[in-house]
Amino acid sequence: MNLAIIGYGKMGKTIEKIALDRGHKIVAKIDKLQNNDISILTEKGAEAAIEFTEPSSAFENLKYCIENKIPVVSGTTGWLDKYDALSEICQQEKGAFFYASNFSVGVNLFFKLNKLLAELMAQHNYTAKIEETHHTQKKDAPSGTAITLAQGILQRNKQYEKWALKDKGDENSLPIEAFRVNDVPGTHEITYHSEIDDISIKHTAHSREGFALGAVIAAEWLLGKTGVFGMQDMLKL
Numbered sequence: 526m527n528l529a530i531i532g533y534g535k536m537g538k539t540i541e542k543i544a545l546d547r548g549h550k551i552v553a554k555i556d557k558l559q560n561n562d563i564s565i566l567t568e569k570g571a572e573a574a575i576e577f578t579e580p581s582s583a584f585e586n587l588k589y590c591i592e593n594k595i596p597v598v599s600g601t602t603g604w605l606d607k608y609d610a611l612s613e614i615c616q617q618e619k620g621a622f623f624y625a626s627n628f629s630v631g632v633n634l635f636f637k638l639n640k641l642l643a644e645l646m647a648q649h650n651y652t653a654k655i656e657e658t659h660h661t662q663k664k665d666a667p668s669g670t671a672i673t674l675a676q677g678i679l680q681r682n683k684q685y686e687k688w689a690l691k692d693k694g695d696e697n698s699l700p701i702e703a704f705r706v707n708d709v710p711g712t713h714e715i716t717y718h719s720e721i722d723d724i725s726i727k728h729t730a731h732s733r734e735g736f737a738l739g740a741v742i743a744a745e746w747l748l749g750k751t752g753v754f755g756m757q758d759m760l761k762l
């Protein structure tokens with residue numbers, strides 16, 4: 526397919542490589558440095574777009590694609606306060622929008638395991654915490670993946686009312702601690718603690734390839750559909 530890449534940073538470059546390997550053509554790359562305006566997407570005949578930029582840009586980029594009938598996949602984190610508004614626009618425009626806070630298949634299995642463990646632990650006297658580690662250039666904290674993990678725990682375990690960054694919440698908050706370390710693609714660990722023992726589950730990404738592959742497969746899957754979708758729709762988890 527004719528694919529546009531919006532955001533040509535670490536993820537955009539990995540997506541380009543994987544999309545070319547899978548036989549797609551990159552017809553446009555939109556990035557602040559390349560000074561390309563997003564309006565070239567329609568001129569270049571993009572059949573779908575993949576957007577990995579930054580929290581302050583995602584909403585406008587995605588709105589443009591939806592309003593111009595370009596199916597769009599996004600993995601940008603840190604902008605989800607506007608997710609419901611964008612979903613509404615997508616429904617009104619009969620567009621196609623796919624969002625995942627994490628495109629790795631392994632992480633989506635991990636999301637499911639997290640919910641199962643949260644349900645098992647709900648009747649027992651353990652405290653829970655989430656730790657996430659990412660590279661130092663990451664602009665948001667906690668990560669979108671950590672927030673999805675926290676939401677999974679909050680749905681199944683009524684001990685906590687909300688999540689908060691460590692030391693910023695109260696006794697009803699599920700703590701998330703964010704570490705920033707050079708060259709780490711993304712590590713997430715959930716630990717349940719009691720006086721007697723600890724139980725932990727951990728996911729470690731070894732590279733960005735898994736995220737990029739998932740995003741390209743999502744763009745392939747999205748073609749010909751209308752609506753708002755996520756990994757649970759595509760993977761049928």
Ligand SMILES: NC(=O)c1ccc[n+]([C@@H]2O[C@H](COP(=O)([O-])OP(=O)(O)OC[C@H]3O[C@@H](n4cnc5c(N)ncnc54)[C@H](OP(=O)(O)O)[C@@H]3O)[C@@H](O)[C@H]2O)c1
Pocket residue numbers: 531532533534535536537555556557558577578579580582586599600601602603625626627628629662663736
């Ligand atoms: N969902 C997932 O599976 C997943 C996986 C990894 C990362 N992410 C998320 O994806 C996003 C990008 O990550 P990354 O590691 O690729 O970051 P990055 O290396 O900083 O790349 C972001 C790129 O977007 C560009 N950009 C910023 N505003 C833009 C705009 N308005 N239009 C077009 N391009 C724009 C930036 O340009 P400048 O450098 O000139 O500012 C930069 O090249 C982050 O939100 C990250 O958390 C999600």
